[in-house]
Amino acid sequence: MDLSNRYNSKESEEKWGRFWEENHLFHTEVNPDKEPFTVVIPPPNITGILHMGHALNNTLQDILVRYKRMKGLETLWMAGTDHAGIATQNVVEKQIAREGKKRQDLGREEFLKRLWAWQKQYGDTIIHQLKKLGSSCDWDRTRFTMDEHYSQVVTSVFVQLYEKKMIYRGQHIINWCPRCQTALSDEEAEHKEVKGALYHFRYPFKDDPAKYVTVATTRPETMLGDTAVAVHPKDKRYKKLIGKILILPLMNREIKIIADEYVDPKFGSGAVKVTPAHDPNDFEIGKRHDLEFINIMHPDARLNEKAGRFAGMDRFTARKEVVNALKELGALDRIEDHLHSVGHCYRCHTVVEPYLSKQWFVKMKPLAKPAIEVVKKKKIKFYPARWTKVYLNWMENIRDWCISRQIWWGHRIPVWYCPVCPEDKNVIVANMTPQECPRCHSKKLIQDEDVLDTWFSSWLWPFATLYWPQNKKDVEYFYPTSVLFTASEIIFFWVARMIMAGLEFTGKIPFSDVYIHGTVRDDKGQKMSKSLGNALDPLEIINEYGADALRFSLIMNSGQDLFISKDKFEIGRNFANKIWNATRLILKNVPDNMDFQKQFAKLKPKDLDRESCWIISRFHSTLAAVSRAIEQYRFSEAETLIYEFFWGNYCDWYLEMSKDKLAQETTQVVALSVLEQSLKMMHPFMPFVTEEIASKLPGHQGSLVRQSWPNLKKRLIDREIETQMQRLIEIIVAVRNLRKELNIALMEQIDITFSVDKEDIAFIEDYSPVLKKIAKINHLSCTTKDQESIPPLAKIAVVGTIKCFIPVCVEDIQKEKEKIEIQYQQKLAALERVKARLQNADFLQKAPAPVVEKDKLTQETLEREIEELKRTIDRFSSR
């Protein structure tokens, strides 16, 4: 067979990708004879394209899934995409903004049409990209979070929770994104440390305007909505002032001094301005003291008419203006630098505003309780285990979940309001659009405008994708799923909520293992993102290096967080190429129609040479370790083992030792068998190249996908021979060392003598043929230690108890010595020159710094080299 000396990744990826898909090799069915293994994909958002995080996440899943499939389990990897409410709506809004339009210009219906069009296009794109990566999902089952059935499940789950009184609607301070113009959950507000300022203001007393109370804030504009000042009830400084009236500057509103335990007397002045409509703590204080709630802001964060003369200003403009105005009034006490954490929208990074509004919430405490239990009882385990604590800590302090979003793209909240019935009795929650109000039979019902949080659908993913609850057969067989792969950022958003939903709705845990992998960063440690311009595009890497190279290299680096630069992908590409070329060597030498598997089965140990026994033993040792590593989710370790075995043992030593025996049938059979078994072992990691190569082996049929994982044969593991071969390798390295020292070319035949203990004579004799061949030894003599006679002028290398030496003649040594002495003198002279230059520079102080630096470096280098040469000369003299 004639094969190119470079592995062509593009060609075979296209070929095998198509082959797998056309033959539905990843398709799964309920099969009572087989044990099921299920993984659900973390559904990528339909916002755009595959990034490195996806590549890592899906490679990890694919390795395990392909491994389990080969182990004979009925392995379902559920594929799909997420509608990603806010994120997708944002990108489509940007798209129509280019036409100069807003979503309101299109209207809800038209806008949603655009979104569905987007979904059609980008949903397919991302699936296509997952396929290019080699992901072996059951594509026949591909789901989308807004599929009809899936949406029904979302609705029914909402209704269920509502009926259990676990969903409620209420006025609360929520995180509001003024740009997306929607409420966010606490998790969707990312807190970042920001250098801000703490502004101290003076609020004068009504009855004595000369006196005042100092309060502090990081958001001056909110003072326009203040309705009280709070102090700690036991604070001596303020005790007698409680109940007094202050005049709120700029607004000239009378506000009372109230006492509340919340206030920390040690912070600032010990007095707090209270803005119940714009701060969660103040909101609570406001409720406790029955204060007025003044909302001073429009949804887009411009101030409203309640803000007096500041109305219409953006919040940050108003911030400056309020400070200026207070300064003019003499009410500004001081401004301090202040480091504090500020919430940002996780989708558009705008500073979120604590905002009072009416939203839907899920009561989380009752859901969290069993979800804490299952993790504490180790029904669900995190890998690495340290994430358990992170999970538990969050769950134990969980707060209610704001699930309504003021956007259009998503699952519409299944709530209708009757305009006739009174305010608190007008809510109708139903699975289907109700025809009339059950109380007053009015037919003019109005549906809630809002949609549900994206994660309110994602949390059902492990079972809703199986057509729960209708498809009992699939659910019973494939659910609970086996393991979930995700990044740590997603634990709260998704993992925790899936556990709660699984327990609440199916009564079962959704998965038993959670594998948390690292984040992909650039080589400087920054998160990869399009906006930073440091993102490496997986598709570009696939194009340039190949999908297997991408996969292999990513996993190689996946111990913790990954710091990736482009050149890291060479290791995978080179390895794929190495496998390819090893195969070329073998195929060149074996007949096309050889039934090597059958012949291998018939081989007896006595038919085999030592190298063959060794490589077979090494294969099975590696296989055992690789299987164990995969089962324990130690994927990078598994790859290292494979790499060392295939390149370091099979190619570097076995094939080198066997090259000239490849005409012999036994060698052919062993070489081919180990290759074929190795391909199977490597297939989960590098599916394309292994398929391509396997297909070229004699007698090969079909695909590796459904072949079985190599059988571990412990009796073929021979520790003894592995140790012996290790020793032999060390000896060969030592001999090569000698040649290097003596300047003898690698290919030049040499004579060598070994001086060994008596019991090692047999070892040397046994291995002498291969030793002579690999180390290019012409004449090999062996003496025992008691009668050894090493000539005085020999080069000696010691390997354990074995000494090897080559005699050398006096002239050679003399010549070499002279050469080195000349070098030594030259370097010494050079050093003197550099030193002189440096001294001169110091003295005159006019040499530019780089020159001095360079000379210093040169001096260091020279000194090191001189040291080295001196040592060499000493060695010559001691002989």
Place this chain on the structure above:
RNA sequence: GGGCGGUUAGCUCAGUUGGUAGAGCAGUUGGCUUACAUUCAACAGGCCGUAGGUUCGAGCCCUGCACCGCCCACCA
């Protein structure tokens, strides 16, 4: 404020029952040996952050400290 992770060769990192420090890349030297220059051979390079402790023995276990990074929290 609480919690977690890291600190090992110039760079990126392995190092799971505590037993004489490893890989890849970069570097130096030498090889076009018809499988592979996406290669082969050889070399060099580490008080394993710091101070103590446990132990016959610590990169690994315990304690303190320093620096870096991450997460959580109602830090007006």
